């Protein structure tokens with residue numbers, strides 16, 4: 001089926017992968033996010049009477065709090081847990097049973113889980129829409145939307161840009177979603193990672209099929225004068241099969257203020273956060289270090305997303 005023949009609505013739909021979204025739907029999410037950011041008061045009743053369940057099986061600061069704040073700023077309520085040890089999971093309840101319960105209590109479920117595939121599974125169990133808040137090393141679609149919204153705000157466009165992804169491209173779910181989503185635009189990618197943490201093969205194959213130009217490299221400094229944005233990620237320590245594998249790559253890259261002297265003018269330094277040691281703290285006050293703005297934008301993008309799926 002032709003993409004443009006599909007029904008253009010997000011009402012009642014799941015968001016499991018960015019590949020579930022058409023470009024027009026992404027643009028619509030960005031446009032509403034901008035309106036909400038300009039006049040949040042006008043959207044304070046959009047989720048009145050709605051209850052959103054947040055089931056967070058992994059530690060999270062930004063994703064959980066920005067989703068919860070987004071719901072509350074639009075007049076809705078949240079239930080759920082941020083530590084599965086305080087739920088019946090600790091008594092041995094399986095994911096399907098927990099999801100069935102949340103499904104019967106709420107109007108939408110946001111799930112963050114350490115295992116890949118769990119969000120898709122939950123969406124098959126639940127009647128209400130499910131948003132994937134991050135599924136293992138797989139995807140993190142709402143993060144990709146807020147990353148793109150940030151690029152759009154900062155650069156005024158998503159086209160004609162050359163974007164480098166730096167760090168853990170193997171286990172980092174945010175870069176997987178962002179690569180898939182940006183592939184719909186006129187972008188060039190540079191993937192820079194330790195050999196053990198190269199970008200996943202299936203994503204490279206997908207980019208080849210879509211004829212999206214990309215390069216794999218290990219030389220960051222040479223790239224800095226060429227790129228429009230540098231998206232840095234944390235090494236996903238918790239996803240490594242063995243601690244010794246993590247030790248091999250630990251601390252293998254760091255963006256410093258000194259290094260950025262050679263960067264192209266206006267080059268964005270991005271990061272989904274949390275940062276450990278991959279961006280030096282003295283980079284934070286550079287005008288193009290946008291990671292905290294990125295996190296703030298996240299709340300508006302999530303408000304827009306929830307309004308599209310659940311709003312009146």
Ligand code: NCD
Pocket residue numbers: 062063134140143173174233234272273274
């Ligand atoms: C990321 C995640 O959870 O995948 N964080 C986030 O959502 N902002 C990145 C990470 O944990 O490194």
